[in-house]
Amino acid sequence: MRRLPRYLKKVEPNAHKIEEHCRKYQRLREEKQLRKSERDRQRRQAEAKATYEKSKKKEQQSEHEASDPDFASDLNDGKTYRYPFLPWLIETKKAQFLNFLSMEKCFQGLLSTPLSTFHLMQLDSEDFCSFLKKSASLSNSSNPNCNRMGELLVEKHAKYIITVEKRKDDFESVVMEHLRLNGVYWGLTTLDIMGKLAAVEQDEVSSWVMQCQHESGGFGGNIGHDPHVLYTLSAIQVLVLFDKLHVLDIDKVSNYIAGLQNEDGSFSGDIWGEVDTRFSYIAILSLALLHRLDKIDVGKAVKYILSCKNVDGGFGCTPGAESHAGQIFCCVAALAITGSLHHVDKDLLGWWLCERQVKSGGLNGRPEKLPDVCYSWWVLSSLIMIDRVHWIDKGKLVKFILDCQDKENGGISDRPDDAVDVFHTYFGVAGLSLLEYPGIKPIDPAYALPVDVVNRVMLGRYSLGFLHTSS
Numbered sequence: 201m202r203r204l205p206r207y208l209k210k211v212e213p214n215a216h217k218i219e220e221h222c223r224k225y226q227r228l229r230e231e232k233q234l235r236k237s238e239r240d241r242q243r244r245q246a247e248a249k250a251t252y253e254k255s256k257k258k259e260q261q262s263e264h265e266a267s268d269p270d271f272a273s274d275l276n277d278g279k280t281y282r283y284p285f286l287p288w289l290i291e292t293k294k295a296q297f298l299n300f301l302s303m304e305k306c307f308q309g310l311l312s313t314p315l316s317t318f319h320l321m322q323l324d325s326e327d328f329c330s331f332l333k334k335s336a337s338l339s340n341s342s343n344p345n346c347n348r349m350g351e352l353l354v355e356k357h358a359k360y361i362i363t364v365e366k367r368k369d370d371f372e373s374v375v376m377e378h379l380r381l382n383g384v385y386w387g388l389t390t391l392d393i394m395g396k397l398a399a400v401e402q403d404e405v406s407s408w409v410m411q412c413q414h415e416s417g418g419f420g421g422n423i424g425h426d427p428h429v430l431y432t433l434s435a436i437q438v439l440v441l442f443d444k445l446h447v448l449d450i451d452k453v454s455n456y457i458a459g460l461q462n463e464d465g466s467f468s469g470d471i472w473g474e475v476d477t478r479f480s481y482i483a484i485l486s487l488a489l490l491h492r493l494d495k496i497d498v499g500k501a502v503k504y505i506l507s508c509k510n511v512d513g514g515f516g517c518t519p520g521a522e523s524h525a526g527q528i529f530c531c532v533a534a535l536a537i538t539g540s541l542h543h544v545d546k547d548l549l550g551w552w553l554c555e556r557q558v559k560s561g562g563l564n565g566r567p568e569k570l571p572d573v574c575y576s577w578w579v580l581s582s583l584i585m586i587d588r589v590h591w592i593d594k595g596k597l598v599k600f601i602l603d604c605q606d607k608e609n610g611g612i613s614d615r616p617d618d619a620v621d622v623f624h625t626y627f628g629v630a631g632l633s634l635l636e637y638p639g640i641k642p643i644d645p646a647y648a649l650p651v652d653v654v655n656r657v658m659l660g661r662y663s664l665g666f667l668h669t670s671s
């Protein structure tokens with residue numbers, strides 16, 4: 201509040217009253233604002249609740265229909281879940297899972313449908329058998345939706361990504377130089393979920409990736425650049441995509457990552473010591489892909505992540521730091537991979553996340569910010585992992601992402617009519633994959649890799665040779 205100048209107080213006998221009025225006015229204004237934001241909050245909550253109730257009703261309806269003899273047609277109309285594979289559930293349901301192995305033949309039919317793994321985790325063996333029969337017949341008949349590619353310009357995006365990779369001297373390539381390994385991961389994953397990975401010279405790319413490795417075991421963003429966990433994860437993800445992990449000295453890489461864990465359980469990004477929950481996720485994910493989680497103190501890592509949880513249910517980059525969607529994704533995914541999701545207040549966090557959807561259908565990263573295509577990944581994958589994705593309007597979000605496409609030259613931007621880049625192209629297509637957009641492969645919300653690739657690398661340790669026959 202503005203105080204009156206001293207000279208005015210001298211000449212104005214009622215100065216104290218004016219000040220009092222000012223204070224009162226200020227208080228009233230604050231109260232009014234508070235009431236308004238409370239009303240807004242209640243309105244948003246009511247809207248989200250209505251959406252939730254509507255989807256719950258729909259779910260019950262489709263459950264009812266699922267017991268119908270015409271189960272197969274129900275699966276095709278997109279009403280049923282096509283949840284990405286949740287590999288961490290294997291640990292808890294391992295016994296059940298191993299029982300299923302005797303049904304190897306049924307399994308082969310099952311694996312060619314993306315619905316498979318979610319149901320695998322959910323069903324008892326009896327239901328499972330009947331499901332297998334249905335899905336085996338289903339996987340032979342192609343999904344009618346797949347032919348109707350809608351508006352996602354797959355060919356143009358694939359062409360855009362491949363040309364960006366080849367260009368070396370334009371502005372974007374110069375800006376991207378130190379991030380090149382990340383860019384390669386974004387581009388290749390996008391190509392893979394669109395079914396276009398064959399367009400890439402895999403041997404050439406993987407030999408370039410290996411040239412980015414240092415003596416320490418870590419990878420730099422480009423040849424000759426300093427190592428960091430960010431690029432090390434991208435290198436691992438690219439090799440996993442190509443099914444070429446064997447070219448890697450796995451102990452050397454995992455020792456590098458494990459060496460970055462601090463006494464309190466947190467992780468530094470590199471030798472310079474910056475600490476951030478992003479690095480916790482990256483370290484945990486990298487080691488999970490390499491089957492070397494035993495090299496770190498997982499309990500301490502989880503405890504540190506939980507120390508970054510806020511009262512709004514979200515997570516920040518360090519203890520006490522503001523909640524942010526990108527950070528929430530990292531923390532929730534790290535907890536998911538380590539089987540610690542029970543520490544998350546799913547309803548509370550679900551509210552915060554679903555309030556990120558704005559009128560245009562896009563999602564923002566924090567209250568009062570503009571929507572951005574990359575949050576389609578961070579917010580959406582978090583909502584899927586905590587099972588609250590039905591709290592947002594999925595159709596509107598699909599439309600928002602499709603509106604961000606460059607319809608002439610391919611690529612996706614952060615917002616409609618902005619310049620495109622590989623980063624947002626990846627997050628746009630990956631977001632559509634999470635939204636079950638027809639014709640693109642499902643992507644795993646925690647591992648940020650196509651579901652079939654995660655199956656291959658995570659189930660590989662059970663030496664299920666036949667799993668490799670999946671598409």
Ligand SMILES: [Zn+2]
Nearest residue numbers: 572573574614
């Ligand atoms: Zn963005």
